[in-house]
Amino acid sequence: GEENEDEAIQSTNDGNSSNTEDTQEASAEEPENEDENDSDNQEQDGDRDDWPDKLRFADTGVEGMEELQREFGPFKEALEDVLDIEVEFFAVTDRIIGATALEYDQVDMMLAGPSEYVQINSTVPESYPFVGIERDEYHAAFIVHEDSEYETLDDIVGTSIAMKDAGSTSGHIGPSSILIEEGYDLDQDFDIQLLDSIRIEAFKNDEVDVLATGIKDYHEMVEEDGEGNYRLIHEGPPLPNDVFLASPELPEDFVEEVKTLMIDHQEQILGSILETGENDKYIQARFLEAQDSDYDPMRRAYETLGLDFD
């Protein structure tokens, strides 16, 4: 079946508009493709009229795959190769813009973090996830200095905690929801500072007592400064997967097709993501099907944080 799917999408690529006549014109112009799979093509044209001829793909800077933001070439090529459709890739550095672009049909598919997905889904309720990236070691952690007296979460009541920016999965929503679930009052019990990209330096310089962030940051700090400097006092449960999500404007059978292809070719695609990065050792990743319900815990975290999107 693999081959078939492949070619099916290829034919979509040829028929670049919503009516059959156009499709045939286009096909006629490129007899090469027609030769390959003539009958199949004719048959499927009917329900593939509405398939896009170009996939607008945005990446909102998923944690651990930041490299993809700037070195997206191989990934884009792999995707084009696998899906056999032209892919327009946008590295968007702000999740709000990504969400808004999807809402206003300026983008077809996105790679987003769990927290982003929840946000986007709340604005565009019909958007849905179709492939998740499962990774090792994707959870929030509470880090203190080795020589500090803090051992448990109870000890850090009354201290200052550095987190990332509002809405970050592992650097805000994750740790916050842990604290909430443990029964603390975020406003009363801690001095939480959202320091974004200077959180680690601020922590290293004792500006704050505790750093609550993704486990990846911990590994990085250990790598930089050696063992024995930092201590984990609490690790949260695994966070939901990063997701590829689809715009409701895309035909569902097309998304289905893409999903199958991606899962089938995951080594090639994941390989292309990791090819450029240096942090691949933290990403023992694989693709799997994603459900909207996977993100309900995230939603609850948002709710308990009082960050609801009207």
Add this chain to the structure above:
Amino acid sequence: MPARFQRPSITTIIGLTAFVTLFILGVTHAQLSFDRIFSGITNMLRFLSSAFPPDPSRITAISNAMYETFQIALVGTAIGVVLSVPIALLASTNTSPHFSIRVITRGIVSTLRTIPDLIWALIFVISVGLGPLAGILTIIVDTIGFCARFFSERIEEIQKGPSQALESTGATKIGVISGSIIPLGFPSFVATSLFAVEKSIRSAVVLGLVGAGGIGVELSTSFTLRRYDEALMIVILILVVVIIVEQISSAIRKKVI
């Protein structure tokens, strides 16, 4: 003999008092304790040393990003500058056709400037989609907010003598503007415009916002990955471009000043 000190006007007194009060409040608020500066200096050196030596391994990729950014910044700024000139003329006391037009134009320019880049990026992404075009539009808006304001300030400072000399020949407003205001303001316009180019390059992050890539994304990725030596390399590259732009500015100004 004039008195040593003129009695300051009520407005001056109120203004000064307000300034001094706010300043002192601000200083208190900031708990200024400059001694910390020295205590922290070793920390700082340690941090800075993590950025040395700059890491040139990605220089080709970075240069390409820079080149792309430069192109887009150039287009956006050039269009912005061209649009700024008429806007500035409408906004200046001495060239505006009417008081109300002046007030409205000024208001619009201030608004362009006040609305953050993020919102502009949003607006343009919504209307024209992701990509360089949205970036260019954002840069155009930024440039107008900046240049129109500075052009207008300069226009108001131009001595009125030469303009009156042209007016006295029966010249139209446009004649006076093209013959006197523009030539006399030219050195300053050049400086401001080339500063705007530089500014657009430096604020290349906005291109990242709209998915147009560029040097801003490179820099912020280096930061997120805490590769400070790579970040330093990028900063150095930007600095080189900034200095080149400044040199061009000086060279042009030297001819027309």
Add this chain to the structure above:
Amino acid sequence: MPARFQRPSITTIIGLTAFVTLFILGVTHAQLSFDRIFSGITNMLRFLSSAFPPDPSRITAISNAMYETFQIALVGTAIGVVLSVPIALLASTNTSPHFSIRVITRGIVSTLRTIPDLIWALIFVISVGLGPLAGILTIIVDTIGFCARFFSERIEEIQKGPSQALESTGATKIGVISGSIIPLGFPSFVATSLFAVEKSIRSAVVLGLVGAGGIGVELSTSFTLRRYDEALMIVILILVVVIIVEQISSAIRKKVI
């Protein structure tokens, strides 16, 4: 009779060609299709309507944040402006004591400007800790990068006649500067400084970075939560402050222009 067109110099030709080429490349690169702008206009209106009417429910909290930001911005900018004057004098052709000092000062100012706020925030947090002080220091650096550059440009444009008149009395460099350069540049300095205040307020996000709160954090939180009506309220508040600052600028300039 002078020729209609002067043969442009080689540098001019090269410069122009480079500009035009880059501009065209940039336009092509951006796939400029301005028709997209019009097709997207309904989208845009829909988006904008989601911000109307502005939501004033958090007005007290917002105003407080604004007030804090204003104080800090004022302190930082005031100090930055004061430091910019001597730096600008060192960096200007007509006032610098020596060619090499000028080049070095210019280089430093360009560097201050090129190093992104984020890095400054990092550096100052490391050396003086989190809080308003780090914010003030970042604003000071920002202000110097901007004001010193613009002051210096204005200083170079000042006519040399009046300065020569003072020099001819045997005045020292400092005398000439205080007696001629500063008074003649004053209107422009005022405008630039008050623009810098405005700029510091608008770029208040940096205060958020160093844990000093302020209006920037409010704005970005409103964004994250997609509460555009609240964001609009904040933008309106900033706009009010920006316009007030502009009015003050005009009022002072009117007296000294």
Add this chain to the structure above:
Amino acid sequence: MNALSVREVSKVFKDGTEALSEVSFDIKAGEGVVLLGHNGSGKSTMFKCISGFEKTSSGEIYIGKDETTFLSDRKYRPIRKKVGMVFQNFHLIYNLSVFQNVLFGAMGQSRNFLKVSAPFASKKDREKAMDCLKRVGLDHLAKRRSDQLSGGQQQRVAIARMLMQDPELVLADEPIASLDPKAGREVMELLWEIVDERKLTVLCILHQTDIAMEFGERLIGLNKGKLVLDDAKKNISKDDLNMLYFNVDEKHGGIV
């Protein structure tokens, strides 16, 4: 017909300085009149009021048939076109060429700016500009930037610009103050030649009483903002002239 009519014009500046008080005079078309007065007597202010750059505090000014007091800039334009001015401090566009500055004199002729910009001006205009420069002896400096001229050369450019305008009424504010004796005399001859040949009207501020007496058929004198002399040359004695300057109280100058 009157080329210029000044009726009870007063001008009080914001700070209370009364520069002109109830000055009235008429100048007939084709007359060449000299305006005299001590420093600060209000001569330049009079010119600024006539050309509308200062609003009068009271009184009316007619240029030809047109009342100018309440004219908008737009309505003033056709009138200004007829009035050529030479300013006391020249007011050249310092970073443009001499040639371009002179060409700008023709600005009133066309609403199209390109027609008076050196590269695009018509051959006729360009030749005329060179002609005007030649008349003030500066054709060899046409290409020079105007701030690279000597003081007298700049004044000549200002005169050439006025000539370029083909005005009907000339207001010249000390047009020969910076000129050498020969050039000064020649400029005066040029102005009066215009009056004679083309029947233009010239009102010229001068401090050189000898030249005033030589050229002006009629002399007008201001003192402390008041009109104190207005008569044909033949009726004016040396003493009358001296009175203009010696009657100045200490509030209005007078050197110790």
Add this chain to the structure above:
Amino acid sequence: MNALSVREVSKVFKDGTEALSEVSFDIKAGEGVVLLGHNGSGKSTMFKCISGFEKTSSGEIYIGKDETTFLSDRKYRPIRKKVGMVFQNFHLIYNLSVFQNVLFGAMGQSRNFLKVSAPFASKKDREKAMDCLKRVGLDHLAKRRSDQLSGGQQQRVAIARMLMQDPELVLADEPIASLDPKAGREVMELLWEIVDERKLTVLCILHQTDIAMEFGERLIGLNKGKLVLDDAKKNISKDDLNMLYFNVDEKHGGIV
């Protein structure tokens, strides 16, 4: 002793204009000399070279005993302090008061700027500034912003500023061009009074040949950048003077 010595000074501007060619003259201390010449003959350039604002292309200039050709700005300062200048276009600081502008004349006296700023100057300096203003008849305008003066009044402020400086050598570039006849005469008398009483040296550029002949004990004449006249008044005939202006070829002005 020579107050000023100019030795074979030439000045060629960047664009090739030869403004001065091999000009030499000496002026003895206590002399009052008038410098004449047609427009563009190089008079102002001569002054700029003496005060060091233009570098000479060749030749030397001595002020008192000091060779000035290669002096740095810092070394020039004590020399400039002794040389008072009145510029052809006044060069006032337009947005400061008349009083402040005059006070600035004392800048050479102190390294402390506050001592010449109106609010902090010593009583003595303030009184002296008022005195200088009184001598040019402008004490009543001390508070006025200097761009709100008439042309002649501005020129008087420039003269007052020079007086404030207490110079040993005065270089006055057409100091009476914008003054009315009485004021002009009074300023010339003032200058020559200084020469007589305080044994100062004055070099004064004039275009008014009658005043030049009346005041100058000695006259120097430039023509096309060359020294063509340098003699005591008694040896100079009207014709000599006329030659200064009539010998100008079309390349150097001459009005058609």
